[in-house]
Amino acid sequence: MPTLAPAATRRTVLQGLAASGLAVTIAPTLARRAAAAGTRPPNIVFVSIDDLGWDELGCYGNTFNETPTIDRLARAGTRFTNAYAAAPLCSPTRAALVTGQYPARTGITDFLRAEAAPSNTFLSPDIPTVPDVLGPLGYTTGLIGKWHLTETYSGAYRSRPGNPWAHGFDEVVASEQQYIGDGDYFHPYFFMPALPAREPDEYLTDRLAQEAVDFLTRHRDEPFFLHLSNYAVHTKLDAKADLVAKYTAKPGADRSPNRPVLAAMLESIDRQVARIVETLDELGLTENTLLVVTSDNGGPYRDANAPLRGGKGELYEGGIRVPLVAYWPGTVPAGRSDATLTSTIDVLPTALDLAGGSPGAEFDGVSIVPALTGRGEVDRDTMFWVYPHFIGTTHPHAAVRQGQFKLVQHLRDGHTELFHVVRDPAETTDVSSRYVAKTEALTALLDAHLADVGTFPPRPSESAYPHPELVEAFDTDLAHWDVLPVGSYVGQHAVADGRLSVTSDKLTHLVFRSDVSPGSDEVAIVLDTGTFAEAGSQDTVFVGLARDAANYLLFRYHNGLHRVGWDLRLDNRLITAGGEPLDNLDGTVDLTGPAARYAFVLRGTSATAYADQGAGWEFLYTVDVGGALDLSDPAVRSAYRYATSVRLDDGTITLDGLTAHRA
Structure with missing residues (x-):
């Protein structure tokens, strides 16, 4: 992974422009010009299906599921074969859809968990979204269904940070009021307890x-943009009994990849699309309507x-390449298969182009109107993805596709894989050793993108954090320290x-708090580990920030399990619930070597862990605690x-030193 220099990124520039009302400038004459010409800009209906796989529609090759309406739209319109989601999970893709920006710029890079997590992540209303862009051109904007761009699930929905009304949507219907995990498809809906049924x-x-x-x-009678955002076919799968019975009785129902309940759910969505068309x-x-x-x-x-590799949560093709069908009789050519490289980030700039605006640098996406109309080529051949999180067995990684090649970079140690995704869409063969120059070029492109979107704070270094605030070599007493x-x-x-030692024969936990506070919210704290007890069950050291014994944010390393993690304690209550599955790192970190170090790097409301096992800094994980502890304040x-x-609970642990520097 590259060392990222601190710099103003495009994301911060765009947010600054948004705050001043300048991010999206639309000439006011456009609407008047359309009215004078007696024309009406087209309507846009965008139907998203949650967790739909590449091979689950009939028009993409499935022979078990029945999607006759969507298949007919593909025959009467255009089927895209290189369409990508902006992320391998829902929330960041949805942020990209409504902003036209890469998810990392919006601050939404993972699915938003329930509020037990100590972050307070949401899509900031300071970032221009669909209503800001299309509203000035006379569009009515609507969201029906899933939003999933605020992590707060208490209080009135309209008062929650990042709710769709705060972004200016004219109508919001059947959007979740509670966390949507595990799905719920029959009324009463547990995640929408206030929504009455309209039929038995x-x-x-x-x-x-x-x-x-x-x-x-x-x-x-007016132009509109509607996002019909389905909760299906997200797990837990559940469908109408008659449809489940229909698919259970079909030949091959018990064979992979066939899933009768999912097929039944998908048929309901197909009928939904039919009702829209009708x-x-x-x-x-x-x-006069584009339906996607x-x-x-x-x-x-x-x-x-299949045949794509991987799935949800991964940046291999199976996690991000998705079906996309566009239907607009008389405008979108019928019966066409289009290989244009497109992404969710293109939805808003395309809508603006159709509305008569001129999408520009305020978007990462581009208008795909030339591909939709079949009258030209889209001006782009490079796209990026960043997923700096853990899910399932997947570790943080990023990717770039340019032309026929795609490079996947694993963010912990920076190792890369290169695939020729045109010849090898299943990504079976890493060709990085064969195409060395291409690998180097795409690595440089991806490194520059990571720096541009500000995914990570800089790793600990004197150049990134030049101002020392604490240098403790433990060569004197602890006069400037409190033992808590x-x-x-x-x-x-x-x-x-030159060492701090702690010895015990029963469970003890001591916090050593210095007398120095961080001079900014961009600091790097580095613990030089010493020796471990190599006994007992609590052979653990920590580094971070503490107010007292009941309030701290500390990164921990458990030597017995070679496990890393974090503890946030507020008013003597430990709140680490809801975090990522960091057990993926278990057994992979060893800080017993002579040059081992563990770092806590603060940036704003988030902190990032880096470890040096003797061969240089490795990215481990990032936590956002802004909803519980705002260290940017x-x-x-x-x-x-x-x-x-x-x-520890048995033996002796020693520490060699602690340093802290600010940017």
């Missing part, structure tokens, strides 16, 4: 269809993405021979001090 035994996909019909009818026909809007059907990421079932016990038992501690930060900590 209501099925959620059907409800969304009726809401879409009503929206189209209400706004038949309504557009009845209202006389068909020839796609997925927010690859399917979670690897066999449903966490719990009732206090083991022995001492400073001798100078008043909050001034109450905290640089700290290290030891927890």
Whole structure:
């Protein structure tokens, strides 16, 4: 992984422009010009299917599932074969859809968990979204269904940070009020407890269809942008009993990749799309409406993405290449298969282009109108993805596709794989040794992109953090340190021979808090580990920030398990629930070597762990604690001090030193 120099990124520039109202400039004469010409800009209906796999529609090769309406739209319109989700998971893709920006610029790079997690991640209303861009051109904007761009699930929905109304959507219908994990498809819906049913035994996909019909009818006389955002076919799978019975009885129902319940759910979505098409026909809007059907990421079932490699949560093709069907009689050519490289980031700039605007540098995406109309080529051949998180067995990674090649970089140690995805869409063969120059070029492109979007803070270095604030070599006493016990038992501690030692024969946890507070919210704290007890069950050291024994944010390393993680304690309550599955790192980190170091790097409301096992800094993980502890606030930060900590129940642990530098 590259060392990233601190710099103003395009993301920060765009957010600054947004705050000043300058991010999207649309000439006011455009709407007047359209009115004078007696024309009406086209409507846009965007139907997203949650977790739809590459091979789950009939028009993409599936012979078990039945999707006759979508298949007909593919025959009467255009089927894209190089369409990508902007991320391998839902929330970042949805952020990209409504902003036209790469997810990393929006601050949404992972799916948003329930609020037990101590972050407070949401899509900032300061970032221009669909209503900001299309509203000035006379468009009514609607969201029906899943939003998943705020992590707060308490209080009135309209008051929650990043809610769709805060972004200016004119209508928001059937959007989740509670965390949507595990799915819920029959009324009453646990994640929408305040939503009354409109019919007995209501099925959620059907409800969304009726809401879409009503929206189209209400706004038949004005241009509109509607995102019909399905919760299906996200797990846990559940469908109407008659459809499940139909597919269970089909030949091959028990063979991979066939899933009768998923097939039943997908047929309900297909019927939903049919109702939209029928309504557009009845209202006389068909020839002035672009209808798009796609997925927010690859399917979670690897066999449903065949022949593509991987699935949801991965940046291999199965996690991000998705079906995309565009239908617009008289404008989108019929019966065409198009290999244009396109992404979710293109939705908003394409909509703006169709509305009469001129999408430019405010977007990462581009207009794909030339590909939709078949009258030209889209001006782009490079796209990026960044997923700096853990999910399942997947570790943080990033990717770039340029032309026929795609490079995947594993962010911990920077090693890369290169695939010729045109000849080898299944990504079976790493060709990096054969195409060395291409590998180097794409690595440089991806490194520059990571720096541009500001994915990571710089790794600890004198150049990135030049101002020393604390240099403790433990060569004197602890006069400038407070020793804070966490719990009732206090083991022995001492400073001798340039080392701090803690000895105990029963469980003890001591926090050593310095008398120095961080001078900014961009600091690097480095713990030089010493020797470990190599006994007991709590052979653990920590580095980070502490206010007192009941309030701290510390990164931990457990030597017995070679495990890393983090502890956030507030008012003596430990709140690390909801974090990423860092057990993926278990057994892979060893800080017992003579040059081993563990680093806590603060940037704003997030902190990143780096480890040096003797061969240089490796990225481990990032945590965002802004919802619980806002260390970007100078008043909050001034109450905290640089700290290290030891927890053990048998033997002696020593620490060699602690340093802290700010940018």
